[in-house]
Amino acid sequence: MDLTALVFTTIAVSSSGALSPGPLTVATLAIGSRYGWKGGGYIALGHTMFEVPYILTLYFFISYIRDLLEGFVGDIVTIVGAGTVVFFAVMLLKDSFKKLRAVGYHVSIDGNTDSKWIKFSNSPVLVGIVFTGLNIWFLLWWLSIGFGLLMYISDMGLTAIGIMYLSHVWIDFAWLILVAETSKRGTQLVGARGYYLLMVFLGALLLVFGLNIVLKRFAQLSLLP
Template sequence: MKAIGLIGIVTTAFVVGLSGAMTPGPLTLVTMVRATRNGVKAGMKVCLGHGLVEALLVLALGLGAGAVLARSSLAGAVAAIGAVVLGVMGFFLIRDARTASLDEMTALMAEERNELGPVVAGIGATVGNPYWIMWWATVGVSYIVLASRFGSLGLALFFGGHYLADIITLGIVSAVMAQGRRWLSGEWYRRLLLIFGVFLWGMAAYFLYSAWQFWY
């Protein structure tokens, strides 16, 4: 019975995580940007940053931090901070869209191979998303309660199933975007950066609106 329960936890954690990972959001967009500019490895580093945050969060929830995450004031603060972060990222993309070139993109790939920039971007895109906080304060906490019945192994399998969904989804996104840049002209590359930047600004505006709703 315990084995069946553990299999159920890892399986459902994967399926639910897959549905969440496939929903477009800041993390997906940042992954697309990094993979387009710096290749597949950069996209997967974004996923690594996301995973580090979630691993710490699962540990915190296992120790009883769920009630803190459920506070609307915290969600509002996260939304406001996320709006600023996304707004700044969008600004730099729109600025770069004016002069960016494919030669510059190739240079960026060489420069960022050993840097933590994509990892930090993954962390920022994760903690700056209020709906990520809300998911973990509700669905995530429920899963933690169920998984904790099986001790540390249950929590580890839950996280493993959940994060595997992120790896697969963001890995596919990274591969598609990295391969797609081979057919990009300089003009279309600049247009793509502009589109990404505008989308980030749109998300920033939505997060600001969400912060207002959480607070008032």
Template sequence: MRIMIELIKPLVLGFTIGISAALVPGPMMLATVGISLEKGWRSGPFVFIGHSIVELTLILLIIGGISSLIGSSTITYMSIIGGIIMILFGLLILKSAKDISTMDIAGAARNTRIAKSPFLAGILTSVLNPTYVLWWLTAGSAIILQEYLVGTIAIVAFMAGHWIADFGYLLTVSLSTAKGKDFISRRNHKKVLYFCGILMMIFGIFFIFNYNNISTLI
């Protein structure tokens, strides 16, 4: 029973962070909309595959360096820095929610020509996004470090939740775009972003003050 709880926690955390990041109109979302307008709903899954390959590479690099960094002081510093970054990202999400009502997503997507291949677009919109890279170097690394202390299976659970959110959202975006519909109304998009931004900030606060035990997050 305890093992199940320990796995559900990173799964929920991964899903929450994944959907929070996905909902913010950024290069990957715009590329997905733009390519889906031309190539149909299958674009979303291929964008996800490219994106997940980059994330898997980053996670393996993080785990590979953990053995030489592990220690109580490392956990403290990484968790505090990660928590601060999560709070800042929460504020960024709140700002995005405020701007979403006036944003021309379809117009911006048509002008986003990162790559013709959705697979390549998933890679490029991840690698060339400084915000994305900063996230994994700070907050993302702190989360992986915390889950590493629980066990490799906890990292797998976290990434499963994260990728379920990414895949589900990108598939929804590509399906809706291909059918000429809004994947989410502006009003609901704004509400969900506000919720995610506040939740992200709460996670950041808990990371700062409860760095010794990731289980206190949820």
């Protein structure tokens, strides 16, 4: 495969993963509603900080990593990852319901708070790292669909890996920045009450995603289409 074909193949294949709704996208909506496109950019940076070493590890140790994630280690990652998503959802729901109970709904979107949700959302890079590294389906995507890309470049050297990854990662940045900025602008239209109602919805959606991760792994069931 020549480099031009590699670029277009990577873009086509990557879209199936980058644009799929999941916990990282929902977290980006929640954080983007406060910080706009910058929040999405920082989350994408955190995502990249985990993804680059993971891809390099796969490139050199694909069989070993596959065995780990399809076995007991994969089960542990699933449980920890789902637990993290559920914990994030509970923090978000708790903080949002607290604000909605405020008298007359006169609450500030950007006001200071000591809530765990706000403290966590103040570190979007960390959110990107955690929601990527503990997402079993992201890890397995690179072992299945994404593995085809690694096979294509297996004899082309590290330069090809760099070209492949740049062709892939810009989609992550573009998507997460777009999601975050769209959320921010929508929040400005609906005001504080609408903002916290949106956070309740996103928190509930994250809760469903967390439960769905466990059900798909251990019971082959899905709460989502």
